[in-house]
Amino acid sequence: MxxxxxxxxxxxxxxxxxxxxxxxxxxxxxxxxxxxxxxxxxxxxxxxxxxxxxxxxxxxxxxxxxxxxxxxxxxxxxxxxxxxxxxxxxxxxxxxxxxxxxxxxxxxxxxxxxxxxxxxxxxxxxxxxxxxxxxxxxxxxxxxxxxxxxxxxxxxxxxxxxxxxxxxxxxxxxxxxxxxxxxxxxxxxxxxxxxxxxxxxxxxxxxxxxxxYWSMPYTTAASGNRDEWKDALWDVLDRSFEKTLSDTDRNQLGAFLSGGLDSSTVAGLMMKHNGGGKTYTIGFHESQFDESGYARLAAEHFKTDHHEYFMEPTDVEKVMENIADIYDEPYGNHSAVAAYYCAKMAKESGVSTLLAGDGGDEIFAGNERYVMMKKIEKYALIPGGLRKYFLEPILELPGMQHVPVVSKARSLARRYATPMPERLYSYSFISGVEPLDIFRPECREGLDTELPLELIRQTYHRHEDTQMLQRMMHMDMQITLADNDLRKVNQMCRLAGVDVHYPFLEDELVEFAASIPVDVMLPGYKLRDFFKFAMKGFLPDETLTKEKHGFGLPFMVWIHRDTKLNELVTDNVSDFKKRGYLENEFLDDVIASCSRAGDPGAGLAWDLAMLEMWLKNHC
Missing domain, CATH: 3.60.20.10 (Aminohydrolase, N-terminal nucleophile (Ntn) domain)
Known part of the structure; x- marks a missing residue:
């Protein structure tokens, strides 16, 4: 770039x-x-x-x-x-x-x-x-x-x-x-x-x-014929992919391949339209995180020149400072490490341009919370008076949280009571923390804890006349895609020395996706229902039925197992104390979480460590 x-x-x-x-x-x-x-x-x-x-x-x-x-x-x-x-x-x-x-x-x-x-x-x-x-x-x-x-x-x-x-x-x-x-x-x-x-x-x-100057042209159509939409999708998909290839060196072309729906589709389209190309995946020796088998399956299906690299904790240690340095703002998503090693593999094998599947989830309803929020909205089908005066008082009775079926209904009612889009972030670790408990007294005055949510609200409600699914996808186009995933892939490819293109973000394809009625896009509760339907016969059946994963990093496992990685992260969190933002007791607890198996605080430790490393390099 x-x-x-x-x-x-x-x-x-x-x-x-x-x-x-x-x-x-x-x-x-x-x-x-x-x-x-x-x-x-x-x-x-x-x-x-x-x-x-x-x-x-x-x-x-x-x-x-x-x-x-x-x-x-x-x-x-x-x-x-x-x-x-x-x-x-x-x-x-x-x-x-x-x-x-x-x-x-x-x-x-x-x-x-x-x-x-x-x-x-x-x-x-x-x-x-x-x-x-x-x-x-x-x-x-x-x-x-x-x-x-x-x-x-x-x-x-x-x-x-x-x-x-x-x-x-x-x-x-x-x-x-x-x-x-x-x-x-x-x-x-x-x-x-x-x-x-x-x-x-x-x-x-x-x-x-x-x-x-432009906004997503979401349709107001309530229904459609998915067979017709499937045919139309393939016309636009092929045309858009050719536009992507027009800006690349076709002889030095490769693609990220996690084994998931989007990366497998991109790999398949690369072979269909280019007649050749290399694919790259990251594997892990921890089986619960390893998706390399699915990537290998897709590579064999499309006959790509496939490359894979199995990462170790030492790989993270080698590149943490370089990652912190290349960003012009702090960046805490540890999946950047896997993206970098994929791009590095590509560079070392002669590829000048990588194709990435980012954007598919945001334009074709692929994030799991879309289905979750749709299920929560079913609660509204119960008449309001019945919910307020009969059902909810019963659900809040002492001990009801321990009754299996009732506890689920109680959780559903509580989630529904939280308005959108705040409901989407009610699981966030930091959103459940009282800032007065973690920020030092001199930092608390003027702190607007609502500001992050207000940014979400502004984006979510910019398409107020659309349906909830469309508003969620639009919000994720900014929060998940532009602010996070694209920054990750752009900078990691740049660090490795390769260019990157995003076939799913070709303008014609993005506008086409916005024109698909929501009952075609996500008619029930099956993630990516329409896109999977459209890809039948093109992608391997195993790809269509696998659970969503991506290039996730087993960081929570590694930090408890690898002493050097643990020390690198916790030493930087300890150094962050000198910045004077957060209470030392809170930071000490975050450090301790890195030695407690399964403690989510270790994830926050990574974010704080990357913030500290960025500050050392840029301020």
């Missing part, structure tokens, strides 16, 4: 501006393995603004024309013949300038693909920035001390701007612990924000305005 940095406003004379944009561009190069990219940096600078782009995989460009300067990185498929022609003749940045002249910020509606973009209008002193529809790319921004507007792909570059304060408050730490990532539109720094998928920000006359 390439990156963009820049600002609108005064930052010294021409020499000072040139040095600064060079430093900001340098922040886009992550690690020694990317040092060679420095020779490809493109920059523009003046006393009133600057831009830089690093075209990591040849897809970044910068252009200047009159009062306009523009930078675009990634793949853009223009939905306008004039702009598409200009992009082919010159570059995407030139097309963006012409499109902005004609349409203003509506130009972003005409851009499909995986991209980020920035445009400066030096005459009007305006800036517009935006990212793609599903958040494959990212941008963050801040306002400077003298009213400047600063932006970049990475927070490290924005921090370089002179006079800009960057602080990490207890609120930012709380947000991170709630999600184990930093959720957009917030950032780890109080002074910065991040763009959400399909969002643009415009800076004009010293003011920031923002909006969404």
């Amino acid at each position: 390439s990156g963009i940095s820049g600002w609108q406003g005064h930052a010294g004379d021409n020499d000072a501006a040139g040095r600064l944009i060079g430093e900001m561009a340098g922040c886009l190069i992550r690690g020694d393995h990317e040092r060679h990219l420095a020779e490809n940096i493109q920059t523009f600078s003046s006393t009133a603004g600057a831009l830089a782009v690093v075209p990591t995989y040849g897809n970044g460009c910068l252009d200047c024309e009159g009062e306009f300067q523009a930078a675009v990185n990634g793949v853009v498929r223009w939905q306008n013949d004039v702009l598409a022609g200009l992009a082919a003749q010159k570059n995407n940045a030139a097309a963006l300038i012409e499109g902005y002249r004609r349409f203003g910020t509506d130009v972003f509606r005409l851009m499909q693909g995986a991209w980020s973009a920035a445009l400066l209008d030096m005459e009007k002193r305006e800036t517009a920035i935006a990212i793609d529809r599903t958040g494959i790319n990212s941008l963050c921004y801040a306002c400077g001390p003298e009213g400047e507007f600063i932006f970049s792909t990475v927070t490290d570059a924005v921090k370089r701007f002179p006079g800009l304060k960057t602080t990490i408050s207890p609120q930012s730490v709380y947000n991170y612990l709630y999600y184990f990532v930093v959720p957009s539109p917030t950032s780890i720094y109080d002074q910065m924000n991040k763009l959400e998928p399909a969002q643009f920000v415009k800076f004009s006359n010293g003011q920031v305005s923002k909006g969404f």
Whole structure:
């Protein structure tokens, strides 16, 4: 992935501006393995603004024309013949300038693909920035001390701007612990924000305005014929996959293969449309976590050139610091380790581009909680008066929680009483913790414990006129996919030195999925019912019937068994005490949990250890 940095406003004379944009561009190069990219940096600078782009995989460009300067990185498929022609003749940045002249910020509606973009209008002193529809790319921004507007792909570059304060408050730490990532539109720094998928920000006359240039076009249709939808899906799936392959080197192509539904589908489509390709999976010697057999089955079914690597705890120890370093914000999902070793395998065997199955769950109803919430909603079929005045008083009688059938009904009633989307996060460990018990007294004042949930509510209710399943999928497009999974795979592929593409996130396929009625998508309580129906005869039967898993890491087993891993994690949690955010007693209990088999606190220990390692590298 390439990156963009820049600002609108005064930052010294021409020499000072040139040095600064060079430093900001340098922040886009992550690690020694990317040092060679420095020779490809493109920059523009003046006393009133600057831009830089690093075209990591040849897809970044910068252009200047009159009062306009523009930078675009990634793949853009223009939905306008004039702009598409200009992009082919010159570059995407030139097309963006012409499109902005004609349409203003509506130009972003005409851009499909995986991209980020920035445009400066030096005459009007305006800036517009935006990212793609599903958040494959990212941008963050801040306002400077003298009213400047600063932006970049990475927070490290924005921090370089002179006079800009960057602080990490207890609120930012709380947000991170709630999600184990930093959720957009917030950032780890109080002074910065991040763009959400399909969002643009415009800076004009010293003011920031923002909006969404596109939203998921969810259908209001109540029913449909799934045989017809199956045929239509395959038409769109094949067409979309060809678009994905058009941006890759077909001779150096590979795919992640966990053995699950989405990765197996991607592997099969790779063989169908490319006629060849390599697949990569991670295995574990702990049988309850190992899915390599399913991956092997799919590889044999599609006749891929298959590669696998069985991980050990020492693999985690070797790469923890590198993972903490490459992210521009703390990232706590330990499945990143498995993603990295998969990408590393691919790089070492000559692959330049990997295909990933991320996005399938979010557009084709594949997350287990969709079924769970649908079951809870059945409680509403009981008349309200009967529930309130008869059933619920009985369920709350002492001892009812010990009666097998009644206890389930009691749990159902309590879950239903929690409104959506808060109900989805009622299982969260941090949501069940009283912040006054874990944060130090000086950190408690002003701490908004509702903020993480408020971010969820805003996304969930943005499609208020849709059905619950669609609102959940839309929420997960941001919270689960853009903020978490895409950041994981993007950065781990980058750390390994390979490019990555997401066939399920091709724009036509995403819009098609939004048009499928919910009773076709998930008619009962079987996860991925429609997609599995559509894949019958293409995927192995064992793949269609297996339980959902993915590249999960047996971290909870390893930390109790492996002394070095335990020490690495707990030493960093202990070091975090010096930061002054959390009570020492709480952190001591988290450390102790790493020696108690099955204690969920060990998961939090990983998140805190990665936060501490990130702080050591970046602050």
